[in-house]
Amino acid sequence: MRSSFLFLLAAISTVFIGCGEGSAERMKFVWGYSGGNCNDCEFMVAEGTIEDDSVDDFRKLGGPGLVYLNSEGGSLMGALALGNEFRKQGIRTIVGAAVPRSDNPDVQDVSGEGVCLSACTYAFLGGVERTVPAGAKYGIHSFTSEAKPGSDASFSAADITNAQILTGILLEYTQRMGADPILVKMASGQAADSMSYLSETELEQLRVNWDPVLAPSPHLEIYKNGLVAVTQTADKSATVTLFCKDRNLNLMLSQETADRKPSDQGLPEAGNGSDDGQMLLSTDSKMVGGDFTLRKDERFAYRTLKMDREIEETMTNSPRFQVRFGVVRPEIEAVRADIPSDGLMPLFAMLRRNCL
Numbered sequence: 001m002r003s004s005f006l007f008l009l010a011a012i013s014t015v016f017i018g019c020g021e022g023s024a025e026r027m028k029f030v031w032g033y034s035g036g037n038c039n040d041c042e043f044m045v046a047e048g049t050i051e052d053d054s055v056d057d058f059r060k061l062g063g064p065g066l067v068y069l070n071s072e073g074g075s076l077m078g079a080l081a082l083g084n085e086f087r088k089q090g091i092r093t094i095v096g097a098a099v100p101r102s103d104n105p106d107v108q109d110v111s112g113e114g115v116c117l118s119a120c121t122y123a124f125l126g127g128v129e130r131t132v133p134a135g136a137k138y139g140i141h142s143f144t145s146e147a148k149p150g151s152d153a154s155f156s157a158a159d160i161t162n163a164q165i166l167t168g169i170l171l172e173y174t175q176r177m178g179a180d181p182i183l184v185k186m187a188s189g190q191a192a193d194s195m196s197y198l199s200e201t202e203l204e205q206l207r208v209n210w211d212p213v214l215a216p217s218p219h220l221e222i223y224k225n226g227l228v229a230v231t232q233t234a235d236k237s238a239t240v241t242l243f244c245k246d247r248n249l250n251l252m253l254s255q256e257t258a259d260r261k262p263s264d265q266g267l268p269e270a271g272n273g274s275d276d277g278q279m280l281l282s283t284d285s286k287m288v289g290g291d292f293t294l295r296k297d298e299r300f301a302y303r304t305l306k307m308d309r310e311i312e313e314t315m316t317n318s319p320r321f322q323v324r325f326g327v328v329r330p331e332i333e334a335v336r337a338d339i340p341s342d343g344l345m346p347l348f349a350m351l352r353r354n355c356l
Contacts, residue, residue, distance in 0.1 A: 026136070027054045027071060029061050032098045032108045043068060043110070045098040050074030050119050050122055053083040065090070067127070068110060070097040076143075076166075083126025087177065095126030095136035099150030112136055117195065121187075121208075125177040130210045132203050139195040140187040178235075180206040210234070213322075215339045218242055218347060227354035229347050231339055238337045240323060242347070244355035249307040249348060253292075253323055253336060257301045263333065279305040279325045282335075284320035292325060317346045 027048035033041060043066040046058070052075045065085065073079075086093060095116045098108040112133030116124050121140055123128060132138045143166065170184045183206045190196040203209040212235035220227050227241040239254040280289035288311050292303040303325055305311075315321045323337040 025049060026051055027057070027074065027238045029058050030098070031061070032068070032110070042066075043098075045096075045108075045248075047068065047071060047097065048074075050078045050082060050123060050148035051082075052078045054078045055085050058082060058085060061087055066094065068094050068096040068098060069116050069120055069124055070095070070112065071117070071120040071123075072115060073120055075148065076119050076122070079119035079123040080169075082123040083173070083177065086123070086126030087128065090128050091126070092129040092131075093124050094133070095124065095138060096133060100181045115139070122173065125174060125179050125208070127210075129212060130200075130208060133208055137197050138203060138208060139197045140183070141190040141195050142188045142192045178210060178212075179208055181267075182206060211338065212237065213335050213338045215240065215337050217340050217343055220347070220350065224356055226356040227351055228356070229351060231337075233337050238323075240337050240339060242351060244351040247352070247355060248353060249279070249312065250304050251279075251307055251311075251323070252302055252304045253325065254300050254302050255336070256299055257296065277303075277325055279303055279323065281311055282322045282324060283314060283320065285318065286314050288314045289324075312348060316341055319349065 025048045027046055027050050030045050030047075032043045042267075044061065045068045049068040050071060050073065054074070055078065085091075095112075096114040097110055097111045100108050107266055112135040115137045116132070117137070117139040118141065121138060124138070167184065167188065170187075171181045175181045181196070186196065186206075198206070198208065200209075213233045215231040215233045215238075218229035218231040218240065221230050223243070227245065232239045237255060241252045241254065243250055250353050266342070277292060277294070278289055278303065279292040280287050282288075290305060290308070290311075292305045295302045295304075318341055320338060320340050322335040323339070324335055
């Protein structure tokens with residue numbers, strides 16, 4: 001599959017997605033710093049026209065984990081290569097532009113009014129987590145085999161004899177990146193000399209905006225002689241189970257560990273005891289938690305946290321809560337699950353009445 005994709009990609013090496021006036025400058029990748037001490041305080045800003053080899057410029061600088069895209073298009077081949085590299089490095093993408101502060105040019109504020117149009121939209125899809133802020137623009141349109149001089153056509157595909165080849169490539173790429181392939185159909189239905197800007201609803205429904213750790217509210221399930229409440233992240237990478245045992249509420253985070261080293265998952269290198277690390281439940285204003293117990297089998301790691309009253313109150317007094325874990329500093333570890341808090345109080349009461 002991978003080799004066939006590369007073959008098809010080579011076949012469209014001349015495809016170019018046009019940009020508006022004033023954006024002909026080659027894409028530049030610039031480090032940004034917001035002045036704080038946090039996971040996202042260092043980032044990269046990618047602005048300008050995407051070229052066939054823009055991915056090489058990105059590789060030279062190294063990925064910071066978060067890239068802001070502000071581009072009106074460019075080379076389709078370059079955009080797909082860049083998107084594939086984003087996915088390979090686990091990069092998160094946001095549409096936005098950085099503006100240096102007047103009092104300190106080394107510190108930058110990020111504007112949510114950036115644009116990602118034409119080819120940029122495909123590079124953007126490479127992000128493992130993707131956000132188009134309310135003030136930003138995400139624009140799609142079709143390609144054409146005969147772009148008129150001076151036109152605003154999205155693709156110039158003069159060297160392609162069969163447009164279905166290109167459509168197939170875009171469908172495969174879009175689906176592999178986790179977005180809805182209908183996005184490609186919508187783009188093909190938009191005139192090449194115009195632009196369709198996706199609404200917030202469309203961005204969500206087509207999975208252009210994508211947060212892999214978002215989970216729905218937990219739902220009750222019968223388990224053995226009692227009840228448990230279960231939810232799963234959007235990318236199915238983690239399952240959170242709430243249950244009562246010995247009159248105590250517990251939260252268990254389950255994650256698949258096949259083909260991964262312990263250090264890849266934040267696990268200790270050895271030991272399965274009760275002091276293997278810390279699990280944290282965080283909200284916008286508070287972070288609580290404690291030691292988790294760890295149990296592993298051939299496929300999964302199960303981390304269980306015994307909940308106290310403070311943890312319960314923190315979970316129920318905020319619209320959402322996030323689950324993290326780590327061995328040294330779990331507060332800087334990635335969020336493993338982001339769960340809404342609505343309905344938790346009656347859920348807790350039901351679990352207590354049906355302890356395992």
